[in-house]
Amino acid sequence: MRKQVAIIGSGPAGLFLGALLEKSGIDTIILERRSQDYVLGRIRAGVLEQGTMEMLDAVGCGARMREEGLIHDGFDLTFDGRRHRIDLSELTGGKTVMVYGQTEVTRDLMDGRDAAGHAIVYEAENVTPHDFDSARPYVTYDKDGVSQRVDCDVIVGCDGFHGVCRKSVPEGSITEFEKVYPFGWLGVLADVKPVADELVYANHSRGFALCSMRSLTRSRYYVQCDLSDKVENWSDDAFWDELRRRLPPKLAEAVNTGPSIEKSIAPLRSFVAEPLTFGRMLLCGDAGHIVPPTGAKGLNLAASDVFYASEAIRDFLDDGNEKSLKHYSTRALKRIWKAERFSWWMTSILHRFPADGDFNQKIQEAELDYLVHSKNASASLAENYVGLPY
Secondary structure (H helix, E strand, O other), X not given: OEOOEEEEOOOHHHHHHHHHHHHOOXXXXXXXXXXXXXXXXXXXXXXXXXHHHHXXXXXXXXXXXXXXXXXXXEEEEEEOOEEEEEEHHHHHOOOOEEEOOHHHXXXXXXXXXXXXXXEEEOOOXXXXXXXXXXXXXXXXXXXXXXXXXXXXXXXXXXXXXXXXXXXXXXXXXXXXXXXXXXEEEEEEEEOOOOOOOOOEEEOOOOOOEEEEEOOOOOEEXXXXXXXXXXXXXXXXXHHHHHHHHOOXXXXXXXXXXXXXXXXXXXEEEEEEEXXXXXXXXXXXXXXXXXXXXXXXOHHHHHHHHHHHXXXXXXXHHHHOOOXXXXXXXXXXXXXXXXXXXXXXXXXXXXXXXXXXXXXXHXXXXXXXXXXXXXXXXXXXXXXXXXXXXX
8 A cells, every 4th residue: 555644643732633534635544442332432632722722623624613612811820829811812902712622522533534535544563663764664453353554655653652653763762851740630520510511720839730621511620649549549529629728719619520521641741752753754742742631732732733743744755855854853843842841831830749848838929929919920821822924
């Protein structure tokens, strides 16, 4: 089999890239080691930047997002028992974000690809990229016990942090930068009305909390927890009690409680691999970088990656100059590091760092107080939150 581009991974990065390339008349195949149901069962964040919304519209998959998604003009910061609103729209000249689950984005892109008749191979085993440092790259995989080969011009790894593509790069060809945070997020999904119309980020001496949502009737809440903690240590009642402790009194009283649909603990990590281009193989999304979820940048960085990658691949296929593929890495990394900085900063001012003691808590509160009372500081926060331009 021959395709112009072989994409490994059917998460949002792979699906977005496939949609952008097929829209330009470039023939692609997407290989996914999991089943479609498994991919759609993954629960992820759902705050979309302006650019991500526009990209979903551009590939013809934005109708349901526009109908069901929740536009947010701002969000709240709480600290020292007080609540402050960051008006994103006012501070950025009308830009907003949208609450729309990553699972829904994935479903919309899958439906769009299926309707157009483009290939996704699910449950592809032993997917392996080959000869990406040559003019004849190819990918092999097994399906239903039969070995398959896809010859292509470009391979794109959209296969996540633990995927095969980054691991296939020759030793010494890649530099990895990483910061592991000394805490995690305990998250609960519940069919209860959200406590507020917009997201609430809470700094508290007991630890960080986040009040988020998936819809007007489904809420997603998080509390900072120890890395050694276990989900089974937390009953639903214990979670709701701890969440309320970390919110200002009036907000805590308004929390609607109910049985959890899903409960999990996620560690926090910052990670970047450099470069993102290896001959004729590119890395996009979590295959090349991870951000802590505090700044809501994971899915949105994947979207900007594939925007740059689609342009680089189109240019390469037009003129055969591999400099276009190398340029992808340079362009993407500039935006990645700015998002990494923002996510690190949001994490550092909102979380309790056990080793830093009460002094750090007071410094955080002072910085947050400055942030909400300085229009310039608030504008910088808002500009990064709605998403820097591509």
